[in-house]
Amino acid sequence: MSFTLAIVGRPNVGKSTLFNRLVGKKLAIVDDTPGVTRDRRAGHGHLSDLEFDMFDTAGLEEGGDETLFGRMRRQTDLAIDEADVTLMLYDARLGVTPLDEHFAGVLRRMKKQVILIANKCEGNAVISGIYEAYQLGLGEPVPLSAEHGEGLAELYQRIVGSLHEINIDPYAHENEQDGLKPTARDGGPVEGDLEYEFADDDSETQAEKPLRLAIVGRPNSGKSTLINHMIDDDRLITGPEAGLTRDSISVEWQWNGLPVRFFDTAGLRKKARITEKLEKLSAADSLRAIQYAEVVILLLDAGLGIEKQDLKIAEHVVNEGRALIIALNKWDIVPDRLQAQRQLKDALTRSLPQLKGVTVIPISALTGAGTNKLMPAVESAYDLWNARISTSIFNQWLADAMEKHPAPSVHGKRLKVRYGAQIKTRPPTFLMFCNRPEDMPDSYKRYLENELRKDFDLPGAPIRLTMKKGENPYESRRNKYHVRKSTKHS
DSSP states (O other), X not given: OOOEEEEEESTXXXXXXXXXXXXXXXXSOOOSSTTOOOSOEEEEEEETTEEEEEEEOOOOOOOOTTSHHHHHHHHHHHHHHHOSEEEEEEETTTOOOHHHHHHHHHHHHHTOXXXXXXXXXXXXXXXXXXXXXXXXXSOSOEEOBTTTTBTHHHHHHHHHHHHHHTTOOTTHHXXXXXXXXXXXXXOOOOOOXXXXXXXXXXXXXXXXXXEEEEEEESTTSSHHHHHHXXXXXXXXXXXXXXXXXXXXXXXXXXXXXXXXXXXXOOOOOOGGGOOSHHHHHHHHHHHHHHHHOSEEEEEEETTTOOOHHHXXXXXXXXXXXXXXXXXXXSGGGOSOHHHHHHHHHHHXXXXXXXXXXXXXXXXXXXXXXXXXXXXXXXXXHHHHHTOOOOHHHHHHHHHHHHHHSOOOEXXXXXXXXXXXXXXXXXXXXXXXXXXXXXXXXXXXXXXXHHHHHHHTTOTTOOOEEEEEEOOOHHHHHHHHHHHHHHHHHO
């Protein structure tokens, strides 16, 4: 990307709405509640033919360095430092507030390129609010409606002009790609259907795509702290307060040359305890992160032990077919470690037998103890998730498994599994042809699943078995061959 933008402003002025508009995806949760965004969120934006990196930031508020507002402000300061141009938003319907004036002064003292944006400019009732902006000393405001995409053409021209003032070529990405001089610019509105962030970019090849790794768990289990330690940067807000993370934040990283995209998610509480709309949005965002992840690390608070909600989260990960790693955080403060491990093993065996053999790693996200074992386990789980078994070997195994333990009889008639094949990976999925699939008991499916894990060394990998009514397709081919052969000799 040729340049970087940062979007700043006091709470609830529409920063995340503009961010989503420019990146063309629903990366950030948007709600009327002030202060939804707490971490700085990075994304790749485009406006007509401009392409750039950008940051969405927390609402600017005053607070001591160690308070939550102070930690949020520190993340915003880092975004402004990294940005070439800062977009400061204010609500034109409400007009300029004392908080807007205060932070406009802060930006002036930082001597950064700032574009003032009068957001929520729908209709003519905001004219007075636009005129008030001149007192901020940041130049002429750009009237904009981030929600409806109005005013983006003028924003385009102002961004280009600001970049020229600091000697940055706004079209450097095009010049690098094709060596051509920039063509005429129309400053048209951004395109994009605002799909969810987790969907793959069509422009990425399989080799270039990062491994998508989601960190999930209950509130205050240490998810943000773990990511900060692994990337060796205070990238995410952490603290003793539960529920600091509200929306899923993606963080790019590399491990031994392997590109990784972390998803830090909001803590998942019991559904019955979620009453506020914002928490419902956060929970939905976390579940969506699981859906689009490839590997999921379920972080448990080892000091509290495994609870029913942890098992519910693990079950959801398995049902989504994601590879799973369990990390026991705060292991350094557990008084009876043997008892904690025994409790976890018993709970998984009793409640989630499909997770037999799942990797469990004791760690301390705060001190870093044990975290060096996480990524090798993630890579191994990813490989198992992509495992493929040839059809011939699978059917030889199936015959042996059925000989060792034949399918039961139902209503006096024996069930017969005639043939099978792996039809997809990610996760390993098998289709088996059976004479009466509707009568196949779950216990026998679990037997086949466990035998698959044991014989093909797939511990903890999610496996999907589907029974379908049908004959062995090779049987009909063999019959046709015998018919042709007998006809020829006759």
